[in-house]
Structures are given as structure tokens and as C-alpha cells.
Amino acid sequence: MKRLDGIYRGYDIFEKDKVWKIELEGKTITTFNKILNVDGKASCMTEIDRIKREDYHERERNVQRVDAQVKLDNNIKKARNNGS
Secondary structure (H helix, E strand, O other): OEEEEEEEOOEEEEEOOOEEEEEEOOEEEEEEEOOOOOOHHHHHHHHHHHHHHHHHHHHHHHHHHHHHHHHHHHHHHHHHHOOO
16 A cells, blocks of 8 residues: 555545545545546545544534523623623
């Protein structure tokens, strides 16, 4: 198995006889079968970008949930202080 030039966004991309493999910290994330006339490295990079976007959106959702919970907690405290 041949490791390609460096690391792309923290992921390793490997080329093997019939597959492309994406790894993160030594763990296989996904593999792609090689297809004639398809740039496997570009396909791997596209998949890594998709994973990164998904991670970003998940973090944003978590931040929004925390913000909403803090706002709710603050509203409850205000209501209690107002005698409600």
C-alpha cells in the first residue's frame, strides 16, 4: 500500500492495488474501489471535505443547542426572580 503525498486535512490517503483508503489516526474511515479513468485521490479528498463539513455542522448544532439551553435557563431564573 502506498501512502500519498502528505496528509489532507489530517487524514491519510493510501493507494492499494484495487482500492483507495482514507485513514484517520491509523483507523480506516472508508475505502473506494478503483475505477478506470476516475481520479481516486480527488474522490478521497472530496469525501474528506464532506466529512469535515458534516463535523462542522454537527458542532454548530451543538453550540446552538447549548445557547438555547442557556437562554431557557436564564428565562427561568428571571421568571423565578419576578415571582412567577
